[in-house]
Amino acid sequence: MIPDLILFFGLALVVVVSAVGLLLSRNAVYAALNLLINFTAIAVFYLLLEAPFLAMIQITVYNGAIMVLFLFVIMLLGAERLAPGPAMPYQRPLSILLGVILLFEAAYAMFFRSKLGVSPTPVPAGFGSPEAIGQTLFSSYLLPFEVISILLLAAMVGAIVLTMKTRRRG
Amino acid sequence: MDAGMWIELIVKVIVLIAALLVGFAYLTYTERKLLARFQNRYGPNRAGPFGLLQPMADGLKLIFKEELIPEQADKLIFILAPILTVVPAWIVLAVIPLGSIDLFGRTINLSLAGDLNVGILYIMAVTSISVYGIVLAGWSSNNKYAMLGGIRSSAQMISYELALGLAFVGPVMMASSLSLARIVEAQSQLMWFAVLQPIGFLIFLVAALAEINRAPFDMPEAEQELTAGYHVEYSGMKFAMFMLTEYTKMIVVSVIAATLYLGGFHMPFITDRWPWMGPFMLLAKVFVLLFVIIWLRATLPRVRYDQLMQLGWKILLPIAFLNVCVTAGVMYLLGMIA
Numbered sequence: 001m002i003p004d005l006i007l008f009f010g011l012a013l014v015v016v017v018s019a020v021g022l023l024l025s026r027n028a029v030y031a032a033l034n035l036l037i038n039f040t041a042i043a044v045f046y047l048l049l050e051a052p053f054l055a056m057i058q059i060t061v062y063n064g065a066i067m068v069l070f071l072f073v074i075m076l077l078g079a080e081r082l083a084p085g086p087a088m089p090y091q092r093p094l095s096i097l098l099g100v101i102l103l104f105e106a107a108y109a110m111f112f113r114s115k116l117g118v119s120p121t122p123v124p125a126g127f128g129s130p131e132a133i134g135q136t137l138f139s140s141y142l143l144p145f146e147v148i149s150i151l152l153l154a155a156m157v158g159a160i161v162l163t164m165k166t167r168r169r170g
Numbered sequence: 171m172d173a174g175m176w177i178e179l180i181v182k183v184i185v186l187i188a189a190l191l192v193g194f195a196y197l198t199y200t201e202r203k204l205l206a207r208f209q210n211r212y213g214p215n216r217a218g219p220f221g222l223l224q225p226m227a228d229g230l231k232l233i234f235k236e237e238l239i240p241e242q243a244d245k246l247i248f249i250l251a252p253i254l255t256v257v258p259a260w261i262v263l264a265v266i267p268l269g270s271i272d273l274f275g276r277t278i279n280l281s282l283a284g285d286l287n288v289g290i291l292y293i294m295a296v297t298s299i300s301v302y303g304i305v306l307a308g309w310s311s312n313n314k315y316a317m318l319g320g321i322r323s324s325a326q327m328i329s330y331e332l333a334l335g336l337a338f339v340g341p342v343m344m345a346s347s348l349s350l351a352r353i354v355e356a357q358s359q360l361m362w363f364a365v366l367q368p369i370g371f372l373i374f375l376v377a378a379l380a381e382i383n384r385a386p387f388d389m390p391e392a393e394q395e396l397t398a399g400y401h402v403e404y405s406g407m408k409f410a411m412f413m414l415t416e417y418t419k420m421i422v423v424s425v426i427a428a429t430l431y432l433g434g435f436h437m438p439f440i441t442d443r444w445p446w447m448g449p450f451m452l453l454a455k456v457f458v459l460l461f462v463i464i465w466l467r468a469t470l471p472r473v474r475y476d477q478l479m480q481l482g483w484k485i486l487l488p489i490a491f492l493n494v495c496v497t498a499g500v501m502y503l504l505g506m507i508a
Contacts, residue, residue, distance in 0.1 A: 029247070029309065036302075056291035064298025068305070068328060072321070075309050130288060130348050 007048060014041040028074045032067060039063050051128035182282050186263060194417045195225035201417075201464050208468035229410070237406040240312060247310035252404065252411035255303025258296045259418040265289040266425055267351040269435045269448030280449060281351075289350035290338050293426060297334070297381065301327045303415070304400050311403035319399025322475065323383055329482040330380040333373055336490035340370035340497055341430045354434035364431040369493045371431045373486055375462075378427065380482065382419040385467035387478060424459035428452055432459075 015038055022034035039062040046055035137145055199214065199221070206213025214221035239248055268280035279285070286292060301324045308320015341363045342348055345356035357363055364371040380387040401412045428434060432455045435448035473481070 029244075029306075033247075052286070052288045053291065056288050056295045059295035060291070060298050064295065064301075064331075065328075068298075068301055068324065071302075071305055071309075072324070075305070075317070075321070130291075 004048070011041050011044055011048075014038075015045075029071065032071050032074060035070075036063055036067050039067070053128055053130050053133055178278060179282075182280070186282055187260065190260060190263070190418055190421065193421050194414050195229070197417045197420060197460065198228070198413070199225050200460070201467075204461070204464045205468050208465070232406055232410040235406040237408065238403070240403050242312040243403065244310040244312070247306050248403075249408070251303050251307035251310055252408045252415075253303075254306060255300065255415040256411050256418070258300035258303075259415045259422055262293055262296045262422050263425060265292050265350055266429055266452075267354050267434060268452065269445050271445050285349055285351040287347075287349045290342055290348045290353075294331075294335055294338065298331060300419075307404070307412070308400040311400075313403050315398075316400050316402045319402070323400060326383070326387065326478060326482075327381055329479060330377045330486070333482060333486040333490045334377040334381055336487070336494055337370050337374035337377060338430065339494050340367040343494070343497055343501060350429055350434070353430060354436050357433045358436040358438075362431065362433045367431065367493070367497070369489065370497075371427075373490050373493065374427055374431065377482075377486060378423040379463065379466070380478070382416070382423055384416075384420065384463060386470040386472050388472060420460060420463055421456065424456040424463070425452065427459055428455040 018034045018037040018041065022031050022038065025031045025034060039058060043055040043058040043063075046052070046058060202224070203213040203221070214224040217223040217227045239245060264282040265286050266281060267285065270277055270279045283289075283292075304327075305320045305324045308316045308318075308323075311317070341353050344360070344363060344366060345353040347353065347356075353363075360366065379385075401409060404412060429452070435452045437447070437451040440447050440451060
């Protein structure tokens, strides 16, 4: 119990600090690296919640694919450094207002609506294992799965067609 | 978690890291010696008998070299990048099964992480993050050659990761498990997957060579075009860390290939009788694979960058897809899957 708590709060600290670092860093590469730390810490959270499959997929997809492309674009565009000062002057007061509203709502939901004293239902054996996820994905969620595949394929073909056109013109 | 488990874990970690460090040092020696033999030379033969102390001499030289950090470099990331390349290469091997032995009245699983049921996914996750060190090294040096080398190598690694991932699928389907221990077990019951999945094995070897940037796919370090690629600004121990990663990756890739396709630690008749021989059997298979990798470097010229991309996307990837489909079809016909 105690090691679990230490792990949880350590990770929570990493997640929050990296998220704040992402928002505050003026250099886009540092922001991307902060986001990377954030994703990794969340993957470890999944491990603690007995979902190793999800944890590994989180690292492979977010850290290994999406963030590599982000870094690529940042570096190729040479857009690492932000100009000093806020870009939109109304942004900061608006974000503070929205953040405060969200905080109050979260506190209300947590303290008045949810039953904090009740212990969570135990995880059934084999929950979140690759077999279980595969079974659900290819039986009950088969149609959404196929629709998403076709959508992604269309997006890929579309990207290729768009870049081909510009090349022919040039 | 009793005290015995902690001691067991710490001992295993120390042994694994020591093995990788010694393996790195003597792999550089083996490579230089073998390359020299292929080219009808002697190779290193002055430091110690047969030049056996050459890796120590190299290490000492690198420690006493001056460490330069370019004026315009991003200092934090410049220092962080070599560390980020070393870590993934080291932590991959945690899931490799090595069998189990009885010692001090307890059964000890020689593998570091035990039998992880997502072992293959762990390997894929770690290989997918190994590109960061190289990209960041190229970017933080603030040097055009380094930047080009970094971008080239990351494009190469992303392209070949797909074929590599599909080469993992064959053994996973045959063993119907993502656990490496189960894959080794399935091979001990059937036969080596290199025999049953020859195309998968070949795809794995080619994609793995590209993934670790070895000849003939060593584009990121094409000396003639890029001086030295992403690590051109590095010197001293930071440079040594890039070399360490490169050779460690060679070992790691060979270990994974041996585990997935060559029966892993299992050897008929030998490991059944003496379980402690497991790691040594794996080592023997790994040595054969390393010899092949060095042999290829001595034999093949470097491919051009567009050829490399063509090979990856237009040849390897379709064949890998086809291999997966054919494997599934044959397994269905044979009644191995419902």
